[in-house]
Amino acid sequence: MARVKRGTIAHKRRKKTLAQTKGFRWGRKSKYRTAKDALRHAQEYAYRDRKAKKGVFRAIWQLKIGAAAKAQGLSYSKLIPLLKKHSIELDRKILSEILQKNPAIFAKIVEKAKS
Numbered sequence: 001m002a003r004v005k006r007g008t009i010a011h012k013r014r015k016k017t018l019a020q021t022k023g024f025r026w027g028r029k030s031k032y033r034t035a036k037d038a039l040r041h042a043q044e045y046a047y048r049d050r051k052a053k054k055g056v057f058r059a060i061w062q063l064k065i066g067a068a069a070k071a072q073g074l075s076y077s078k079l080i081p082l083l084k085k086h087s088i089e090l091d092r093k094i095l096s097e098i099l100q101k102n103p104a105i106f107a108k109i110v111e112k113a114k115s
Helices: 008-020 032-071 076-085 092-101 103-114
Strands: none
Touching (some): 008 032, 032 092, 092 103
């Protein structure tokens, strides 16, 4: 019977893990056991933070809108219900983009909400 050498798949898997941990610090880039653990944690954080990023963006939009609304003499918490009351259906992302690109249009939107 011919001799069968094993370990090529395991070697590939370990090599792949070490390739993914390139750039990690200390032994976490070169020692398989620590690299595997570090990679697992990194993937968990990446998954979690892809979800959290949406909330961070929303908070930034709210800050921008709130600051611009204050300049118009209206607080953020008063502006949003007024927009809904006057059926101005612009979400926070679009409002912040309008604010950055065309502040005059944002001012008109706030005036319409006030009236």
